[in-house]
Every structure is written in structure tokens, then in C-alpha cells.
Amino acid sequence: MSTCHEENQKIQFTAGLPVIALAGNPNCGKTTLFNLLTGAHQHIGNWPGVTVERRSGNLSLAGRKVSVVDLPGVYSLLGGGGEDQTVARDFLLDGQVDLIVNIVDASNLARHLALTAELLEIGRPMVLVMNMVDEAEAQGLEVHTTELSAALGLPVVPMIARKGRGRSELLGSLTQTLKQAPHGTPPAYGLLIERALNVLTILLPGGNPARRRFEALRLLEGSAEPADPGMQYALQQIIAEVEDGSTEIPADLIMDRRFGWAQEMAAMALRRNGNAGMRQRVTDLLDRVVLNDWLGVPVFLLMLYLVFVVSFSGGNVFLDFFDQASAAILIHGVGHVLLETGLPTWLISVAAGGVGGGLNLVISFIPPIGLTFLFLAFLDDSGYMARAAYAMDRLMRRLGLPGSALVPMVIGFGCNVPAIMGSRIIEDPRGRILTVLMQPFMSCSARLTIYMAFAVVFFRNNGGQVVFALYVLGIIVALLTAWLLGKTAMRGEVLPFVMELPPYRLPSFRSVFLQSWQRLKVFIFRVGRVIAVIGVVLFILPGIGWTDHGLRSTNINHSLLAQGSRALVPIFEPMGIHQDNWPAISGLVAGAAAKEIVIGTLNGIYQRQNAADLLADYRDPDIAGQLWDALNTIPANAVTFITTLDDPLGLSAMESTFSAEQASGAESATLQAIAAGFTTLSAFTYLVFVLLYVPCASTMGALRREVGWRWMIFSLLYGTGLAWGASTVIYQTGTFAEHPGSSTAWIAGVLAAFALLVIGLRLYGQRSDMLSKPFLNRRASV
Amino acid sequence: MKPLFAVREILQKQGMASASQIAAELKLSVGLAEDMLAYWQRRGAAEQVAVGTRKSCGGCRSGGGDRCGNTSASFVHAYRWCGGGEKAVTTAQPAVPLTWHQP
Numbered sequence: 037m038s039t040c041h042e043e044n045q046k047i048q049f050t051a052g053l054p055v056i057a058l059a060g061n062p063n064c065g066k067t068t069l070f071n072l073l074t075g076a077h078q079h080i081g082n083w084p085g086v087t088v089e090r091r092s093g094n095l096s097l098a099g100r101k102v103s104v105v106d107l108p109g110v111y112s113l114l115g116g117g118g119e120d121q122t123v124a125r126d127f128l129l130d131g132q133v134d135l136i137v138n139i140v141d142a143s144n145l146a147r148h149l150a151l152t153a154e155l156l157e158i159g160r161p162m163v164l165v166m167n168m169v170d171e172a173e174a175q176g177l178e179v180h181t182t183e184l185s186a187a188l189g190l191p192v193v194p195m196i197a198r199k200g201r202g203r204s205e206l207l208g209s210l211t212q213t214l215k216q217a218p219h220g221t222p223p224a225y226g227l228l229i230e231r232a233l234n235v236l237t238i239l240l241p242g243g244n245p246a247r248r249r250f251e252a253l254r255l256l257e258g259s260a261e262p263a264d265p266g267m268q269y270a271l272q273q274i275i276a277e278v279e280d281g282s283t284e285i286p287a288d289l290i291m292d293r294r295f296g297w298a299q300e301m302a303a304m305a306l307r308r309n310g311n312a313g314m315r316q317r318v319t320d321l322l323d324r325v326v327l328n329d330w331l332g333v334p335v336f337l338l339m340l341y342l343v344f345v346v347s348f349s350g351g352n353v354f355l356d357f358f359d360q361a362s363a364a365i366l367i368h369g370v371g372h373v374l375l376e377t378g379l380p381t382w383l384i385s386v387a388a389g390g391v392g393g394g395l396n397l398v399i400s401f402i403p404p405i406g407l408t409f410l411f412l413a414f415l416d417d418s419g420y421m422a423r424a425a426y427a428m429d430r431l432m433r434r435l436g437l438p439g440s441a442l443v444p445m446v447i448g449f450g451c452n453v454p455a456i457m458g459s460r461i462i463e464d465p466r467g468r469i470l471t472v473l474m475q476p477f478m479s480c481s482a483r484l485t486i487y488m489a490f491a492v493v494f495f496r497n498n499g500g501q502v503v504f505a506l507y508v509l510g511i512i513v514a515l516l517t518a519w520l521l522g523k524t525a526m527r528g529e530v531l532p533f534v535m536e537l538p539p540y541r542l543p544s545f546r547s548v549f550l551q552s553w554q555r556l557k558v559f560i561f562r563v564g565r566v567i568a569v570i571g572v573v574l575f576i577l578p579g580i581g582w583t584d585h586g587l588r589s590t591n592i593n594h595s596l597l598a599q600g601s602r603a604l605v606p607i608f609e610p611m612g613i614h615q616d617n618w619p620a621i622s623g624l625v626a627g628a629a630a631k632e633i634v635i636g637t638l639n640g641i642y643q644r645q646n647a648a649d650l651l652a653d654y655r656d657p658d659i660a661g662q663l664w665d666a667l668n669t670i671p672a673n674a675v676t677f678i679t680t681l682d683d684p685l686g687l688s689a690m691e692s693t694f695s696a697e698q699a700s701g702a703e704s705a706t707l708q709a710i711a712a713g714f715t716t717l718s719a720f721t722y723l724v725f726v727l728l729y730v731p732c733a734s735t736m737g738a739l740r741r742e743v744g745w746r747w748m749i750f751s752l753l754y755g756t757g758l759a760w761g762a763s764t765v766i767y768q769t770g771t772f773a774e775h776p777g778s779s780t781a782w783i784a785g786v787l788a789a790f791a792l793l794v795i796g797l798r799l800y801g802q803r804s805d806m807l808s809k810p811f812l813n814r815r816a817s818v
Numbered sequence: 819m820k821p822l823f824a825v826r827e828i829l830q831k832q833g834m835a836s837a838s839q840i841a842a843e844l845k846l847s848v849g850l851a852e853d854m855l856a857y858w859q860r861r862g863a864a865e866q867v868a869v870g871t872r873k874s875c876g877g878c879r880s881g882g883g884d885r886c887g888n889t890s891a892s893f894v895h896a897y898r899w900c901g902g903g904e905k906a907v908t909t910a911q912p913a914v915p916l917t918w919h920q921p
Contacts, residue, residue, distance in 0.1 A: 111853070147849030284823070291857055292822035299821060299846060323842060426839075429832075 053103040054214060055132055056095070059124065059155060060139035061148050062109025065167040067091070068197040069139055070106035073206075098211045105133075113154040114259045128158065135213060136162045137206075142172035142179060142194070146302035153223050153294045156188070157253055159246025161217030163209050164192045166305070170199075177306040184305035189221040192305075219246065223297035228281050229289055232256060232274045239270055256286040319540050326420065332427025339420065340446065343411045351404025353673040359400040360666035364659050366392035366399075371654030381651060386576070388654060393636065398564045401632070402556070405481050408450045409552035417543030417551070421446075435515050436522030438462055441471040445514065448478030449507075452731045454555065456738040466528045470521055472743050474514035476731045476755050479507045482631035486726050489635050493711050494719040502720070510727050513758070524797035527805065578641060592641065597622050610782050611725060611763035612718030612771075620713060620722060630732045642709040717770040721763040728759035757793075761786040821846060825854045829864055829899035836896045855897045864897045 058066045074093025091106040107127060108120035127133065138155050140148035145166070155162060169179045185192040191209040195202030224230065236252035237245060254260035255271055256278075262268040278286045308317060326335050371388030415421050421443060429439025440462050448455035455475045462468040479487075487506055491499035522528075577597040581590040592598060601621040605613060613620050619641040626637040714722060730736060730752050740748040765786050768779040824844050828835055841851040858864035 144847060144849045146847045147853055150850070150853055288822060288861075291854075292820050295821045295850060295854055296819055299819070299850060302847070320845070327843070 053094070053101055054134040056102055056104045056135045056137055056210065057128060057131070057133045058104065058106050058137050058139060059128055059151075060109060061111055061141070061151055064109065064139045064141045064148060065197045066109065066139050067106055069137075069165065069167065069195070070104060072197055072200055072203055074104050097207060097214060100214075102210075102214070110151065112151060113158070114254070114257060128155070133160060135210070135217065136160050137165055137210070138162055139165045139167050139197075142166045142169045142177075142306070143175060145172070145306055146299050149298035149301050150294060152188075152301075153297055156190075156220045156222035157246075157250045159219055159244065159250060161213060162190055162220050163206070163213050164188060164190050165197075165202075165206060166192060166194045167197050169194045170196045172306060176308055178308070180305055180307060184301060187221070187301060187304060190218055223293055225290055225293045228278050229256070229286060229293070232278050232286065235274055236271070239267065253290065257290055258287050322540060323423070326423045327427055329430070332424075333431060336424045336427055336442075339415065339424065340449075343408065343415070346411055347404050347408040349677050351407045353670060353677050354403040355400060356669035356673055357666045358402055359396065360669065361663055362396045362399040364657070364662035364666065366395050368653055368657035368662065369659050371651070372657050372659075375651060375654045382579070384651065384654065389640070390576075393640070394633065395564060398560060398632065401481060401485075402560065405450060406552065406556045408481065409555040410548060412447065412450065413548045413551040413555075414543050417541070417548055419540045435519045437470055437474075437515075437518050438464060438467045441467065441474070441518075444471055444475060445478055445511070448475045448480065451480050451482075452476055452478060452735040453738045456735065456742050459742065466522075466526055469743050469747060470518040470526060472739060473521065473747065473751055474518050476735055476739075476751060477510045477514035477517065477728060479510045479727060480631065480731065482732070483726060486627075486631065486634050487723055490710065490714075490719050490723055494714065494716045502723075506723055506727050509724070513728060513762075517754075520794065521797065524794060525801045525804070527801050597641070601625065607760075608725075610768065611721045611760065612715065612767040613722065617713035619709070624725065624729070627726065628730050628733065630734070631726070634726065638710065717767060721767045721770075724766060725759045725763040728762060729756045731755075754793075757789070761790060819844075821850070822854050822857065825851065826858060826863070826899070829858070829897060834867070834896050834898045858899075859897065863900060865900050867896050867898050 058070055060066050070091060070093065073095050093104050093106075095102050095104050105127070107124040110121045110124040110128075113125050113128060128136065136155055136158075138152050140152060152164065164184075166179065166181060166184075172179060179194050181192040181194050191213060193202055193206045193209050195206060225233065233249055233252045233256070236255060237248045240248045240251050242248050242251070251260065255262060255267075256275065262271050275286055278289070282289060284292075325331050328335075367388050370392050371384055374384040374387055412421075415424075424446075425439045425442045427439075428442040432439045432441055441459070444455040444458040447458045452475045455478060456472050459468050459471040459475070462471055483506075484503070487503045488499075491502055495502040578592040578595045579589055580587055581595040581599060583590060583594070587596075598618055601618040602615060604621050604625070605615050605618055608621060608624075619638055622641060623634040623637045627634040710719075736748055736752060739751055765783055768782045772779045821844060825840055828840055828843060837852040837855055838848050840846070840855070841848040844851070855864060855866075859866060
């Protein structure tokens, strides 16, 4: 560091009045300060040769008149900006300036101090005005000018120029400075640069060491040209020496130090305090955890876990009430009324059992799904979801996906349709298609009902792990699908994702409630419509069948549903479904329309198989009693919720068949029939198939809208093929000892088919690349 | 801290980032981050790009599908690393003849 700046000296005034130049970044309050200092004593004209306005005025300091010049705002003395900034720069560097008043915005101090660093390097006398301290204080910042003044070697005056506060302190400081001018302490640039500056300062002509140092800096930064070839050669040698000792070029080293210095000075002058400061500290602390390379992903998984705990366990508090109350009204109540009116039996069955039963199923899901939407809206509004996407970006990018793909995936746990719609947030078409194609593998809440029914029958002791494994398997398959397609059919560059991180805030209850209500409303009407229609169909199909006399009313075991399902059984036999379990196939066929009705379908079929009189429940229903019973489930379930917070799916509490029925919406006959139709292994493979095959008709519709017919058909075939292949491999592996020959053949066949798929996708990708290259070349040549 | 090089590192690592992302990551003011990005831009090592984002009303996420028309496009100014921000690149600053007013 040169010692030339350490000496204070008397100002040698330029000819005429001493000139004070007001310099600073645009919008730092220069003109306000100018008006405050000069009042009515102003002259407005143009700077010579340009149309930039020149404002100057007079000020009396301790009886002595001085001229004040309001310079246009300037960001840097090194260049950039328009004509007005050039004027300001030229005047500060070459004009007749006796004292610089550098105005900085205290609420954006670090940025404004970057110019201060450059002004200090000029070596002219200077006073720093820290303007808008009220705005800094409103941000929870405490202003400490004494420390900053000592570090800069300059008077520092805190001000609120628009309110006139700090004027007298500034006038006192200016008077003092004009008598005894401090030059301030510019940033030190480190050994390499300082050595280069010292050599250049010696080589440059001129008397003032501070100004020669500034010229040397400009030469090193490349913002000035050497005056002669000799200096050019010397500069090249000096730059080469700096570059030998560093991996960076001198200009970058200087700028880096200048920015670092500005940041350090700002941190010294402003400290956090008060409520706003506490808020910022909390934000910083939270960000340090949720954006951390190692903690970000686990924290996100923990947040998801909490959403599950509150949504499913909390939803279960009201699930029984919704289920039983809606069953009492829509099934038994409607059935009873229709029976009393004397309508045909089949119509009563369709209306009460079909439509009413379907609606009952949808209404049962309202509590957990509503709570899921509520908590996702809460996380979204709080500013966390954006950070979760940011934290997941690294992992997702390795798989060829942008981090923002996480948001639709999370929504997919609720329902795949909004997840596919939510993929619109991804701008990159390749990333968006990959994200959309992942969504069908995310376990939606409708699949959960199937998992739960099977879990309580077959996996009573480890149901939680089985359901969690299915969720994780869905995520893994989704990510591997994106990775596979990204490496084969959809090769391309992963575009980085940009997301503004909103500030943390406490979400407003009204906003969160309205947002989740809108989502829930759409879910209820969309799903309700589908289920009502399919409910009708499923009540008709089991009642009619092909007979020797054509299409006639028949027993369910000879119905169209049974005939069609039995025809499909051979396809599913390798994954453990046998002829006598044809209702399982009916469930899958119905599930292709909507997963919510798989258990409902099984329910309907098993009931018909076992019930002698379908109208028995409608003859004398005790609706008031049923509603009272429904109401009584709320406090009982609330106690269960509190005691099972560590088991979000409540599976460990399902010790009885009764509680299993409540959780799955299935009646005991259904559970008994499921238990009879499957083995533990075939039940698991059935669940894997349910997880991976076509999610529902609505999801397919959403896929077609978002990525077109071709990708929709691909998704349908790929998902179903993968579901069959995975289920078959699992089943054949599990029963390998019983029939090693056929198991080996099945497993080898599945793996070969998968290999063929990969080859096909790769060829498709290569063909697409070849087709797109001429296009790209044409674009490049344009 | 070496903030200018830290900004370069983030851009090189992530390919693209906005000023506020960088500011949050380096605990800097957004203004200072913008100035450093502008420096790399002047050096020809980074370029500013407008990245489109869609602000959702939430309806789309709820399965509203085609019916939701309550979305609006907005742009985030991001910076993309173009490479070459190391030694060999010449500065993009216009060279100014070295003159000095001697009082």
C-alpha cells in the first residue's frame, strides 16, 4: 500500500471558487442533496459538446463561497453507460475538482461502495455521505459510521437527504475537509498486484504518486492505453509476471479485490439488529440448511414425510366420518327412497349401489387429499418449495432433468393429472417431456387405497415398509425412465434451471385455504364424474353376459365382466394371477380408467358373488344411527392420530379386520376374497403392477394434451410393459425353486424385451439426431 | 472471500443463474451480484439471457387443465457462462487514452 494516501494536506484550490463534485451511482440521492446544499442558488446548462444537463450551484461554507456540481450518476470510472456517465467520469478524472462528495445508498451499500473504491484510487480529497440511512434501518440494519470512517480514512456522514437530516453535520465536515483534506485509504490488491503497481508507478511520468498509481491501475485493468511503445513493452512484461504468479489475469484480480473490499466495508458499516434483522438471520439460517449440498435433499424428504403424516394420519381422523356419513345418505338413504317409490330393482341398484357407491368412495378421500393440497399450498406459499427444487437440482441434473421437475413429482403424490399440468413450469421442451413421462409412476393417493387394502391383508406386520417401498419404487422407476430416455431417445443438453428464490413468509390462511380448496374442488368434480359413470358401467357389466340366447341377464360368474377378465388371465399368469382370481383382472381393467375404483370394483364383484339380496340394506336403514356412529368416529380417530404420529400410514394400528376396512374402504367380504385369491408374493406383484401400469384415463388425457399422441401412446405401452415385466420378474424370482426352467425362460424373455426396447430407443434417438442436424446447420448458416 | 471468482465458479458449475440466486448463495446484496455479473458480461465471459417463467394461479396444479387461463408469463434475467473467462480473454472495456488533468 502506498504511503502517499496517509498524509493529509491542505487543498490547493483551482482557479476561482473551490469545486465540490457530487458523485455517486444513479438514484443515490445526489440531486436531492444538491438541492439541499445549494437551495435556490443553482445554474442549469449543458456540459460542453454534449446535451447532458449540467447543474451547478453555490454554497457558503463558514463564510466562504464554494461551487457545487451535481454530476450524472455513474457506476464505474472504468467505462460503460451512456453519454451522461462519460461526462461524469471525465469530470471526476480530468475536471477541476477540489473535493468529491461521494453519496452512497445505505440500503444498498456494498454495490455503491464499489465506486467509492475507484474514487479513492484517484487520490482526490473526499467525504462520504451515507444517504437513506432510514431505509437501511427499516431493513433491520444498524449504521456504524465510525468504524467505516476509520477504515476508509475519510469523514463519513450519515444522512436522510430528502428529509434534510444530517445537513449541518455534512456542512461541518465539508468545512473541515476543505481546511485539512483527507485522501482516504483505497483497497489493497495483494502482493502480486501491489508489486506491479509499484513498478508501473515508478515508470509513469507525473508528480502526484496517488494519481500515477491510479494510472497504473487503469493500465493493468486494460481501461487505458500506454502512452508510448516503451511503456507498452514494460506493461506487457509486468502483466506477464503477474500471470506467472497467478491463475488469473490482473484485471480480474483487481476487480475481485475491489468487490470484496466493498463487501467487507459494507459489512463493517451495517449490522443487523431488531426484528427485521432477526428475520434475516432466520432466513439465512434456514437457507443454510435447506440449500445445503448435503442437507437439502434429506430435509426435503423429511418435509415430504411430515406432509404424509399430517395428510394421511390427520385425514384419517375425518375419513371414517366422511365415508360412513356419505354411505348412509348416498347409498342407504337414496336406496331406501328409491325402493319406497317402487322403482325397478335394477335401477335402484345402479343409482344407489353404482352411482351412490362411487360417490361415497370419492367423498371418503376428501380429508387426506384435501389436507395434502393444504400442506402443499402452505409449503409453496412459505417459499420452501422453490428452495426444495433448488436443493434437488444437482441430483436431478445428473439424471438429465432440471431441478424444477421435483415440483410436479411432489404434486404427483396427490394426483398425476395436476402433476402433468404442473410440468408446464419447465420451459425446456426436452426437460418438460421427460418430466411429464415420469409422472405416471408417482404413487397417487388413489393407488394408496389399493396398497392399504392389500397391506393389511398380506403384510400386517410390515405393511408400512411395503407401502413405503412401493412409493420409493415409483420414484426410482420415474427417475430411471427419465435417465434412460435422456440417454437414448431424447438425448440433448440439460438446460440449467433458473428459479427466483422468494423470501420466506408466513403464508396467509386465506390464500392457502382458497388455493387448496380450488384444487380439491376440481379433484372432486373430475374424479366424481368419472367414478359415477364407471360405477354405473360396473353395475351393469356384472349383471349381463353372452348366453346361448344372446346377451342376457346372468349370474356374475358368467357375466361379460367375468368372460372378458377370464380371457385376459393368461397374460397375467406369469405374475401370479390365476383363472379363479378373474376379479383381480377386472379391478385392473377398471383401474385403467381410475385407480380409485379398483377396490370399489373388487368390492362390487365380491359382494355380488356372496350376497343373496342386494337390496337388504335399503329396506330399513337406520340413517340417523349411522350418522351418529359416523360422528363418533372422529374423537376415536383423533386419539389414534395422536398416538400413531410415528406411523403416518397407520398400518401398525390395524390390528383388526374392521380397522382395515375403514382404512381401505373395502368391506370384510372383499378382504376375505382378496386373501383367498392371492398369495403374499402374488399380492405384492399385483401392487407393483398397479403402481407401474397406466395410471388412469384422466392422466392419459393430460399426457396427450401436454406432450401429444405419440408420447401418450409410448407412455401407455411403456408403463404397462414395464409393469408386466417387473411383476413377472419378481414373481418368477420368488417362485424360482418351484419351476426353475419356466422361471428362467420368463425372466430371460423379460430382460431380452427390455434390451430390445433400449436398442429401439437408442436407434430412435440417433435417427432424431440425424434429422435435426441439417436443421441446426441451416439455422447456423442463417 | 473472492466474490468475483465465486460468481464465476457458480456460473461455470450451474451453467446459468440469476443475480438473486448468486446473491443468496454467496450472501451478497443482489446489486453487488449484478455488478459482478455485468463485469463478466463486459469481459465476454458471460451473457445475459431472459428466461421465461410461468406464474401459476394454482389452478393448473389442481388438474384444472385447459380451463385455467389465469397464468401469466414473466421473465427472469439470468446469466449464462460462455466460457473463456480465464487468462487469455482480452477485456471488453473500451480502451481510453491515458490523459490526466494536472491541477
